[in-house]
Amino acid sequence: MKVFSYEELKSATNNFSPDTVVGKGVLGQVFKGWLNEKTLSPARPNSGFGMAVAIKKLNPESTQGFQEWQSEVNFLGNLTHPNLIKLLGYCWDDDELLLVYEFMPKGSLNNHLFRRNPNLETLSWNTRLKIAIGAARALAFLHASEKQVIFRDFKSSHILLDKNYIAKITDFGLAKLGPAGGQSHVTTRVIGTYGYAAPEFVATGHLYVKSDVYGFGVVLLEMLTGKQALDTDRPTGQHNLVEWAKPFLFSKGKLKTIMDAMIEDQYSPKAAWQAAQLTLKCLKPNPNFRPSMKDVLEELEVIEAILEKKLKVFSYADLKSATKNFRHDTVVGEGGFGIVYKGWLDEKTLTPVRAGFGKVVAIKKLKPDSMQGILEWQSEVYFLGMLSHPNLVKLLGYCRDDDDKLLLVYEFMPKGSLNNHLFRRNPNLEPLSWNTRLKIAIGAARALAFLHASEKQVIYRDFKASHILLDRNYNAKISDFGLAKLGPYEGQSHVTTRVMGTSGYAAPEYVATGHLYVKSDVYGFGVVLLEMLTSMRAIDANRPTGQHNLVEWTEPFLSSETKLKTIMDPKIKGQYSPKAAMQAAQLTLKCLQPRPNQRPSMQNVLEELEAINAIHPEKVQGI
Structure with a gap:
């Protein structure tokens, strides 16, 4: 904070001219003044030069005024936030007490x-x-x-x-x-x-x-x-x-x-x-x-x-009807905070229809006894209600019938999650080809790059293979915004928050300190890329000792073309060129850098993936 002289502020307000008064209170008056943008020295009032500031001049006879002046300097001198007024400096010149703030043109x-x-x-x-x-x-x-x-x-x-x-x-x-x-x-x-x-x-x-x-x-x-x-x-x-x-x-x-x-x-x-x-x-x-x-x-x-x-607000009865009374044979997924059902709604009105007719939707019913579930429900409605992108799953509406009936209604993704395909949860699923894996990685990267570049910067926080859903054409859409956070405010590098997420995918700086960076998402993306190359899970206690954590075990293999061959998924052998695989491995390593500022942005990741996608397999044996 700058310490101003009384003469400087007198000059900045044209000698505290009555026509510069913008507010009046019991403890004093507020004047509009002009200061040089860089040096904060007085500029000519109403000249169009410099920046406008608000200068509060306290009544020198008020004891309460002195206490409030001290309090203002102490608190605003130590606190910074985009929704707190910025205190630029102060003046204490004998009996004269003044405070200098950024100017707020729309008033109170x-x-x-x-x-x-x-x-x-x-x-x-x-x-x-x-x-x-x-x-x-x-x-x-x-x-x-x-x-x-x-x-x-x-x-x-x-x-x-x-x-x-x-x-x-x-x-x-x-x-x-x-x-x-x-x-x-x-x-x-x-x-x-x-x-x-x-x-x-x-x-x-x-x-x-x-x-x-x-x-x-x-x-x-x-x-x-x-x-x-x-x-x-x-x-x-x-x-x-x-x-x-x-x-x-x-x-x-x-x-x-x-x-x-x-x-x-x-x-x-x-x-x-x-x-x-x-x-x-x-x-x-x-x-x-x-x-x-x-x-x-x-x-x-x-x-x-x-x-x-304009999300649709569903009644509980509507969603009960759409899922045949939440019948067991309509269950398509289950997680820590609830169950996902397949339901049927009219295409235009979104009212319930008989199974097999209308449009298929996914209905997530949260467990009523989960406090975390309520917070995640709110987060999901907020983020997916605010954001729209071809690679984000579409939220159609919600139901909140008291706090014990919380439901979310999404577009249905017929190919399920990337997780199910990579780790063959269903033996009837065909292995994903190299080209399809790249397509999915590009779609997911587009989603994260969009979130990080959006006006209200969003950190996804829990990026993993089970949160990437696939439509009928294997287009990737990321879902589950329950742990998403708004990014750091202007001038800040990170958000400090309770450590939550999934072991094996969470970035090391976040696990160690609770500091969440935009590039903490890039680390999670790197883990998923590694899963796509190897078809091995991020964490698997059934693997031999020393191989439980995929990143720790395989990272040394990613720098050598010869070693890389030994961990690549054998189901995609012959589908890619050695050059493409090596570039994908190098990109994975960049994403997994221990320090967030050494990782690429998601926009850079997306561009590298698109370059890899342009490399066509040579007509030779694959790695």
């Missing part, structure tokens, strides 16, 4: 919601949802940070919007470090904003991490209704938004009557209802019964995904 959420400026456009339903997700990400980050932070004064005026309506939370003046080990709360002076502050904090001064969740629930309610948390201009009995509106959130019919009329017809009743139910969870009187901000974020992302792809 409350100005938009409550039309403080009649020239502001009404926020659409989609934009409100985007803002809610951004703010939820910020709070989830604060609550999960090493020094857990409670924001304490979460409200719509503390959510600022950049030019693309990306939300960033500001004003850390009342933020507190979370409870020390073993404690449930912090006891502190009651200070905050009436109407947003959680009841337990107002009543006792006990501040919990989930006190922030209550404030988030109030802001969600403001976003649904377009009404302020507290407004004495409303009729008697309606001054406090939560007390008045809460009963309306329990009924779909009543909910319509309080939804903001400015966004009518922009959302599905299902999405509004889910948002209302989430609001109710956040507003629980007892903090222990509120969800964590991580759970809130996941629910909001599910609602967003439903909107983006």
Whole structure:
């Protein structure tokens, strides 16, 4: 952070000219200023040169102002996240206390919601949802940070919007470090904003991490209704938004009557209802019964995904009928979190039809007692609802009938998984030819390259042969996004997360540290390439001692053409040229480099595979 002189900030704001004022509060004023982009020295105001910044000048007579200034510098000086406002520097010059932030051209959420400026456009339903997700990400980050932070004064005026309506939370003046080990709360002076502050904090001064969740629930309610948390201009009995509106959130019919009329017809009743139910969870009187901000974020992302792809919401009865009451002879797969059934739906309406008619679909029914299953269900709906690519399996819809009936409906992949073909789970399956294996590898590489390059960069996290499904023409589509994660934020190299995945495929840096890189997926791809070359599983305890782990055992064989012959799958002998096999082995080695920054990108992997595919087998004996 830069330490500014008072003279610099005076110059940047044209001597704190009244026409540069962009905000005013109890503790001071906010001015628009201009600084040189590189040096952060003052630039001529309104000259079009340099970058606009927000300069908060605190009232020098306010004791509370000094404490809030210190808090702001301490917290924003140590925390970085795309949904937190960026503090560029500060000034402490005798009695003058100032803070310099990035400038947020769209102003605050409350100005938009409550039309403080009649020239502001009404926020659409989609934009409100985007803002809610951004703010939820910020709070989830604060609550999960090493020094857990409670924001304490979460409200719509503390959510600022950049030019693309990306939300960033500001004003850390009342933020507190979370409870020390073993404690449930912090006891502190009651200070905050009436109407947003959680009841337990107002009543006792006990501040919990989930006190922030209550404030988030109030802001969600403001976003649904377009009404302020507290407004004495409303009729008697309606001054406090939560007390008045809460009963309306329990009924779909009543909910319509309080939804903001400015966004009518922009959302599905299902999405509004889910948002209302989430609001109710956040507003629980007892903090222990509120969800964590991580759970809130996941629910909001599910609602967003439903909107983006208009996924069909199935009833449990529909899917029961489509699978002949989940009959045993319709089972096509089974995993840790549930069973996959074959079902039949009408091609156009997606309503259930008699077996053998209409369109075949795959219906995954999750085990009701699996907490991990619920999280994976949410992740799958979010990612496959948001993303579309020819090499990703298509999610057609879902069913959530309470938390004990969670189902997902996909396009059906008649050739099953790559895993089944490579390791001959079904003896009637023909061995995959060299050309088909290459085709599958190219399709899967396209999918991962797409995920890594998408706007919301996605790390798949659990890439393995059983997650590559094949259509009737052996086109590969990757499925099972239950463990997928959004990639690192700007400037970060990795995401830190709980180690989950499959032994033998998970990258060494992830297993050792929980640090998940985009190129952790490349390692998993390398393991699958090795399985395709050898038709041997990544982990197999039935192999001789020293050969259980495929990568550890075969890696030395990949550098020598002679040694490579000894581990290549004999079922594809004579189908490829030695040059193609050697290039595939070299690519596999690159993917399996121990350090992520030494591995190629998936785009590079894809290009190398396409080059190998162009090599035609010579008319000689194969390796």
